[in-house]
Amino acid sequence: MKKVILSIALVAFATGAFAQKKVVSAAEKNFKKGDLELALTEIDAALDNPETKDNPETPLLKARILTKKFGQDSSNVASTVETGRAALEQFTKAMEMSGNDKESKVGKEVYKEEIPDLGENFRPYSIRTLKNSAFEKAIVTYENEDMEMAYEFFNLMSDIDPTDTTASFNAGYIANDIGNYEDAKKQFKKLIEVKEYNKLSAYYLLIQIISGEDKEPEEAYKYVTRARADYPDDKTLSEFEVQLLLQMNKMDEAMASVKEALVSDPNNAGLLLRYGYLLEQSGDKAGALEEYKKSVVADPNFFEGNYYTGAIFLDQAREILSKINDLTDDEWEKNAPTMTKQAEGLYAESVQYFEKGLSLRPDNVEIMEILYNVHVRLKNTAEVEKYNKMLVAKLGADWMEK
Structure with a gap:
């Protein structure tokens, strides 16, 4: 009797196992036929058994x-990304x-190469297929200016293949562009370790x-230091270094850094401006005026250089x-006319720089007001009226009272 019961149990076990394998086979058959929802129901049952x-x-x-479902979903919305991540x-x-x-039977199937132009039933639908589909969706959404979804698909690509630096950079760049700064930092920090x-x-x-x-100059300065070690000749990093030292109120270090940078890059408008600023602060x-003027000579369209020179x-x-x-009273009678003329000469000198600044930023109301007041001081009636009209157009007739 025991043998009979054992035989029955073994038959039942074998039948159950066979039945479950049939479910897997059915799922694969429906996958190939394209009935993906039924195939998912069947494979989920197999995963629960x-x-x-x-x-x-x-x-x-x-x-x-x-x-396969991910690739066929042309809606390219959040649920599409969820399908890709589930895969x-x-x-x-x-x-x-x-x-x-990766050399095991399953490993070879997971990483099977996607050969272009293969028929539907010959595509591997491997992780390579998943990455390629994510890339296609990233490009489509980017070209449609759907930056949120473009980021999601590039980010998915990056997670599928962490060695793909292009996917990581694109994900980081778009994340930064849409204000997703934490994810952007995650991507860029990953890249600088490659x-x-x-x-x-x-x-x-x-x-x-x-x-x-983040407004964390000390933390940013750590990365500038590291970047300069990797790229010692890069001029932009030199500017970043000076800028961050200024933010941290490390004037002596900033002065030393900007002087060093100007040796190899004497016509860098940004560096000249910062050098001028440091001299002004001291x-x-x-000396500051000389450096500000140099920055404008180096780049006539440098707004900050023109503004600081005029200021x-x-x-x-x-x-x-x-x-x-x-x-x-005695000094006034003797010196005031000469000093007044000298001051008016300086006001007049400022005009060309502020006018250039306004040409670069035509909607800058602050510069309009400066030019209005300078011309009032210089008694240039026509110019006063010109800038008054501009300010009325921007701020209204009562702009002086605001």
Whole structure:
């Protein structure tokens, strides 16, 4: 009797196992036919059954079904990304169950190459297929200016193949563009760890996010230091270094850094401007003016250079007028006319720089007001009226009262 019962149990066991294998076979058949929803229902049943769930070919088949579904979904919305990520999860699970051995039977299927122009039933629907489909969707959504989804598909590509630096950079670049700074930093930090990769642009963007968005100049400076070690001759990194030292109020270090940078790059408008700023902060306004003017010579369309040059002329004029007010009666009669003429000469000198700045930024109301007041001081009636009309158009007739 015991033998009979055991035989029955073995038959039942074999029948159950056979039935579950039939479910897997049915799932594969429906996958090839294109009935993907039915195939998913069947493979999910196999993944829930003890007889088939531990076979790595079961999650592999689900990954292939999901990859096919992902590729066919032209809506390219959040649910499309979820399908792609679910496929990646199943490929990862199949590999883990196979000891992450790419040379195993399952490993070879997971990483089977996608050969262009193969017929539908000959495509491998491997992890390579998944990556290619993600790339196609990234390009389509990018060209349609759907940056949120373009980021998601490039990010998926990056997770499918962490060695694909182009996918990581594109994901980081778009994330930065749409204000997703944390994900952008994640991508750029990953890239700067890749030994052979030209990571200069990744450094630029990472430093700008940390210093500008995060407002952490000390942290940004760490990356500048590291970047300069990798790219010692890069001029932009020199500018970043000076800028961050200024943000950290490390004037002496900033002065040393900008002087060093100007030796090899004497016509860099940005560096000249920062050098001028440092000189101005130290009280050397004449030296600052010289450097500001040099920055405009180096780049006539450099807005900041024009603005700072005009502003320092105004500061010098105001200082002279302030001194006139402190003169005694005797000194006033003797020196005031000459000093007033000198101050007005400085006001006049500022005009060309502010006019250039306004030509570069035509909607800059601050510069319009400066030019209005300068021409009032110089009694240039026509220019006063010109800038008054511009300000009325921008701010209204009562702009002076605002």
